[in-house]
Amino acid sequence: MANHVLAFVETRAGEPRKVGFEAITAARALADAAGGEVHALITGAPGVAGRAESLGRYAADAVVVVEHAAFADYNPEALAALVAERVRSGGYRAVVFSASAQGKDLAPRVAAKLGVPLAADLTSVQLSGDKVVGTHPVNTGKVLATVTLTANPAVVSLRPGAVTAAEAPRAARVETAAPVGDPAASRVRVTQTIAGNTAKLDLGDAPVIVSGGRGLKAPENFKLVEDLAAAFGNAAVGATRAVTDDGWRPHSDQIGQTGRQVSPDLYVAVGISGAIQHLAGMRTSKTIVAINKDREAPIFKIADYGIVGDVLEVVPALTAAVKQARGNS
């Protein structure tokens, strides 16, 4: 029976990531439509089996665990070989990855090994008869494409955060499997994983993002953006390309056409004029607040709420007010 769906569960430092649970949730919907089971595949250094049960919480019927010392860090070649072989031998109808940084590397490799295209970076996916149909933002999010995948197996990757990981506990059976080939013999090796500031929320996970642009006038004024983010308590800090190009902030903070694309519940644009390249990275945010001295700035056209004024004056006042509001709630 080729009706099962395989979900690849990404890990970091031995722990499954939220995007892995999202993949299981999406796989569940596909498997229900196909009349098959969801198998969640998790890999890691010896000990990762201890995480298997947590995957049943997201409605996996079976958890396949592959442990190997060479799976401690991301091991693209060995993982691609493993997933492709599992799909071939298990007769899966579909494979679901996250379109995370790692998934963007892994999913196309697996698809190519299976000789099929990849429906990449989908914001929704469903099985409709003998086709898999999904939504994929193109042209920097200015156009939504509905894509149709007729290949079998269907290999798809999901935009992080597009599907909410839904808990629906099942007693998942746990199966242990062996790697394919020797994972220690991979040509591409991760020599180091540089942990970011773990106290800092990632732009993709944060419900609130406070972003700064050139309107802050000087790099030291970015402190105001950080203070406002800290006042929210659940905020990450982003930046425009102008600011990252000038070295005020690292490139990894850049939101926009060539940087990160984010959709937080609240996006606060501080001293950002709203160049089209920046809007491409944040236009799908649920609520947008803009603070800018120029009333004609394009950011005000897409902001739900705007304040016209000097950011050096308005932002500290907003920081104090947010602190107070949160203190009272």
Next chain:
Amino acid sequence: MKIAVCIKRVPEMDVRFKIAPNSTSVDETGLKWDMSDFDGYAVEAALQMTEKLGTGEVVVITLGPDATQETLRKALSMGATRAVHLKADRIPFDNFAIAKALAAELQGGGYDLILFGKMSIDSSNGAVGPMTAELLNLPCVAAASKLEVANGRGTARRELEGAAELLEFPLPALVTIDEGVARPRYPSLKGIMAAKKKPLEVKPAQLGDVRLTVSTMALPPERPAGRIVGEGAAAVPELVRLLQTEAKVL
């Protein structure tokens, strides 16, 4: 050092797109076209590597209709050595079909390094590069934000969500390029003149079956018009009230 860079011609993005009457593509009337952003970084990275070594060849390759030759000419005017146009009536959406055609061209080309942009700015799939690597059985790093090659080996950095990875691999290899590796140069007048005389070879693209298509394209819902809450710090209390009671995000 022989480097191939696979590039794509895409519409410039700073416009309001319209959907074509067939509802499966954007209306191309009035669009301007250029090399996809990340492909520009890849071409620049390749040029810098060969310039640093003082020797080598940068071959640019694209797939698509005749108009894509203007993108190849741009890369030649930046400094690439020669170009290959894999001719197809249109660029299919199927990333595996494209990867097959590119792999067929790259196979046996004797390249030490094959570069792609990390994704095309229009289709935004980011799949063709790693797929081509698999088809050629080459080591691959997707979305490198730093890349160095020396003595037959490469090292790269990849940005993760809130972290980063350093990677090592042997050459030949295929790497897709993220922003940060190199900012693309503008073609000089001399470069533009020289590009006209550089070789540009045209071959039919050997595309495979197309099994991934765009069935419809639509514009996302417009954001409702926002409002200016007020001016200066005096507007802060009203903004906070709206965030609490209307947007319910605070």
